[in-house]
Amino acid sequence: xxxxxxxxxxxxxxxxxxxxxxxxxxxxxxxxxxxxQADVLIQQGKFDEAAQAYLALAQTSSNRDHYQLLAAExxxxxxxxxxxxxxxxxxxxxxxxxxxxxxxxxxxxxxALKQHNAPKALQLTTQPxxxxxxxxxxxxxxxxxxxxxxxxxxxxxxxxxxxxDGQLSGLDQAQNRKQIVSLLTQLGxxxxxxxxxxxxxxxxxxxxxNEALTQLGVAVAHPAPALEQEVGTMLPGEGANVxxxxxxxxxxxxxxxxxxxxxxxxxxxxxxxxxxxADSAHNHMPRPPVRVYDSxxxxxxxxxxxxxxxxxxxxxIIGPLTRGEVSALFGLQQLPVPLLxxxxxxxxxxxxxxxxxxxxxxETEGAQAxxxxxxxxxxxxxxxxxxxxxxxxxAKSFKAELEARGGKVAGTGNLGSGVNFASTISGLGxxxxxxxxxxxxxxGIFISMRPQQARLLLPQLRLARVNLPVVGxxxxxxxxxxxxxxxDLEGVxxxxxxWLFDVQPGLPNHGDIAGQLPAARGTSARxxxxxxxxxxxxxxxxxxxxxxxxxxxxxxxxxxxxxxxxIRRVLVWAKFQxxxxxxxxxxxxxxxxxxxxxxxxxxxxxxxxxxxxxxN
Numbered sequence: 001x002x003x004x005x006x007x008x009x010x011x012x013x014x015x016x017x018x019x020x021x022x023x024x025x026x027x028x029x030x031x032x033x034x035x036x037q038a039d040v041l042i043q044q045g046k047f048d049e050a051a052q053a054y055l056a057l058a059q060t061s062s063n064r065d066h067y068q069l070l071a072a073e074x075x076x077x078x079x080x081x082x083x084x085x086x087x088x089x090x091x092x093x094x095x096x097x098x099x100x101x102x103x104x105x106x107x108x109x110x111x112a113l114k115q116h117n118a119p120k121a122l123q124l125t126t127q128p129x130x131x132x133x134x135x136x137x138x139x140x141x142x143x144x145x146x147x148x149x150x151x152x153x154x155x156x157x158x159x160x161x162x163x164x165d166g167q168l169s170g171l172d173q174a175q176n177r178k179q180i181v182s183l184l185t186q187l188g189x190x191x192x193x194x195x196x197x198x199x200x201x202x203x204x205x206x207x208x209x210n211e212a213l214t215q216l217g218v219a220v221a222h223p224a225p226a227l228e229q230e231v232g233t234m235l236p237g238e239g240a241n242v243x244x245x246x247x248x249x250x251x252x253x254x255x256x257x258x259x260x261x262x263x264x265x266x267x268x269x270x271x272x273x274x275x276x277x278a279d280s281a282h283n284h285m286p287r288p289p290v291r292v293y294d295s296x297x298x299x300x301x302x303x304x305x306x307x308x309x310x311x312x313x314x315x316x317i318i319g320p321l322t323r324g325e326v327s328a329l330f331g332l333q334q335l336p337v338p339l340l341x342x343x344x345x346x347x348x349x350x351x352x353x354x355x356x357x358x359x360x361x362x363e364t365e366g367a368q369a370x371x372x373x374x375x376x377x378x379x380x381x382x383x384x385x386x387x388x389x390x391x392x393x394x395a396k397s398f399k400a401e402l403e404a405r406g407g408k409v410a411g412t413g414n415l416g417s418g419v420n421f422a423s424t425i426s427g428l429g430x431x432x433x434x435x436x437x438x439x440x441x442x443x444g445i446f447i448s449m450r451p452q453q454a455r456l457l458l459p460q461l462r463l464a465r466v467n468l469p470v471v472g473x474x475x476x477x478x479x480x481x482x483x484x485x486x487x488d489l490e491g492v493x494x495x496x497x498x499w500l501f502d503v504q505p506g507l508p509n510h511g512d513i514a515g516q517l518p519a520a521r522g523t524s525a526r527x528x529x530x531x532x533x534x535x536x537x538x539x540x541x542x543x544x545x546x547x548x549x550x551x552x553x554x555x556x557x558x559x560x561x562x563x564x565x566x567i568r569r570v571l572v573w574a575k576f577q578x579x580x581x582x583x584x585x586x587x588x589x590x591x592x593x594x595x596x597x598x599x600x601x602x603x604x605x606x607x608x609x610x611x612x613x614x615x616n
Contacts, residue, residue: 072084380410384449
């Protein structure tokens with residue numbers, strides 16, 4: 001009820017101050033004075049006293065219906081709808097003017113819902129040509145959605161709330177989004193799948209249906225996003241100092257665990273962040289003061305750190321790191337400062353306006369592996385993954401995307417603790433060299449596991465005379481060249497962060513930084529790249545969200561945003577050759593001018609000087 005009650009307060013004050021009455025009516029001086037006094041009570045939030053004043057006016061004025069409606073609305077704002085209800089029947093609709101009939105309908109609909117008469121409320125809120133002031137549009141849609149929900153029309157209720165989404169912000173938007181997904185999940189998996197299959201790609205309900213299916217545990221296809229326009233490109237006619245989409249906040253806060261069990265991961269991301277921060281000076285990027293706050297990896301620590309950053313004047317807050325911490329911040333009544341969360345909430349709730357999410361999701365790699373195989377003509381896949389959570393999630397995403405591309409998973413093997421690799425391979429019934437060669441050309445193997453397991457699996461496949469192409473996730477690569485250890489992975493292709501292979505122009509050289517900072521080496525290099533992108537995203541978050549198809553060439557991938565503010569990554573492909581991991585497609589150069597070079601001042605110097613990072 002908070003949502004449309006708040007909108008009603010502003011409108012009621014506006015209506016009272018406007019003195020909106022039928023144009024033919026004349027007010028006596030006494031009526032004018034009494035009406036103004038009632039208006040003052042509305043402004044002061046004394047709705048009960050205002051209602052009494054309007055009722056007194058209704059007894060003596062020829063504009064009885066107008067004042068009785070104002071009295072009923074005042075009672076509603078006081079939270080006393082039961083006192084407003086008796087007044088509604090006495091209001092003569094034909095004596096109302098302007099938007100007053102629609103306002104009467106909203107009151108009657110709200111009372112009908114309270115009396116569990118949803119059909120009447122639905123009739124009042126869906127009647128032809130119903131029109132309300134813009135300030136009451138959300139209230140109309142809210143009542144309509146509630147009416148549909150109570151009559152069992154979950155789809156209609158969800159569609160109505162989707163219509164509300166763009167008009168909301170903050171906690172109201174977050175709550176509305178939860179309700180949309182909740183309504184859709186009540187339809188069930190099969191009806192949702194049928195609706196999704198019948199929708200065009202641009203249908204505004206399709207992303208919401210996919211969210212609901214995800215909540216129900218269904219892996220949904222997520223093809224790689226289209227990369228159409230690089231951010232930071234020069235604007236024609238603007239000289240050499242204006243780059244598209246660049247908007248750097250004046251103060252930045254970085255929320256990471258610098259103490260507790262996750263301090264090591266937090267330190268790696270922090271070092272990556274400030275490595276990119278330092279390198280941006282070479283591109284004359286304005287660098288605002290950045291302050292680091294210790295979130296301790298706990299929900300209480302994250303909330304305390306966020307609130308302190310707000311108090312200290314931060315204009316953008318980056319972090320926190322864990323799913324639990326992100327969920328805790330999403331649950332706050334208000335997020336007054338824009339947030340770039342470095343993970344996704346554990347309850348899978350959607351971010352509201354002013355909030356973006358950025359994380360290294362295994363689902364991304366699984367889906368892109370399926371796309372990679374499909375583009376190579378492989379439509380029949382065998383899946384072999386470890387029992388780790390990342391591998392299981394990648395496998396689900398791979399299957400959903402491959403099936404969406406017209407392929408199928410012919411079999412799945414899980415390498416749990418103590419599982420015999422040979423028996424797992426034989427149980428899948430994969431084609432071998434002794435079989436029909438034509439049966440092998442559209443088949444392949446998808447793997448997701450740690451390097452040690454992959455190095456054991458590949459020789460076993462060869463012993464079983466299974467020589468199908470193998471595609472994997474980044475987890476099979478330890479992040480360092482080790483020709484001896486990785487020779488068993490010969491020919492395996494995998495997706496990974498472009499910075500590890502120095503294929504993204506405009507970024508500092510990986511080898512140079514890894515030679516100085518241990519955190520930039522090995523498997524931690526991906527977290528380091530993640531930290532680099534947390535800084536690189538800072539001036540472009542709003543632009544990416546508002547411009548579908550725009551992307552930032554980042555260290556962890558080409559970065560773009562979906563309509564919900566989730567940053568998505570497009571990774572590069574590498575292949576083991578002679579035991580060394582090498583990129584497949586060379587440089588990712590798409591533009592001769594680096595996207596990370598922003599405007600400068602007249603002197604060519606950064607417009608803002610950095611503050612030394614501090615811990616809290």
